[in-house]
Amino acid sequence: MRGTGRRLELASHAAGGPPVSLSDAFAQVLRRCREQAGLTPAALALRAGLSPGIVERLESGGCEPSVLVVSQLAEALGMRGHELVRLVEAAIGDRAHGTGRVARHDDAADDDPAQPRNRSESAP
Template identity: 45%
Template sequence: MVLRRARHDAGLTQADLALRTGLTSRYIRSLEAGKACPSLDAVFRFAQALELQACDLVAKVENEIEPAVAGKGTPLR
């Protein structure tokens, strides 16, 4: 969800993001669908392509998943 939102905010299609990162559109589709997890290298590529800091991109993911696990007694911090 975070990747899709950031991509939309940047006005990019999946194909655009694939070209900017050197990754495939298929991989980006699977990430956006929650069927895959990005490598650390991919996180840095996405951040650069989206003109974000990698730590900010990761923080957005953390903020999104934290409420989901907070009720399960598993703190992330």
């Protein structure tokens, strides 16, 4: 939907709640992760090789990031791109189901897809 002027909306019809904006969920997660890392928007932008204005627009929900920008931000925050995406997915799910909880950077730390989720998966 890039370039159409409309934001991608993800709805939870089962929960009966309002649509959850991808850009708003990304904004909340990015802000939370940045604050946990003890960085200002300008410091995060510098680490990620982005302009401070882009980080501020992302944190306000004013734009949606490209895959490259997600990767740059994740690396600057000390995580992998898929971890940042999973935090956003969790925030969307939580907001859509009415919990109001915003995922934290720590929530993705143990979520390594290369590692088995339980002992039965690690058996030969």
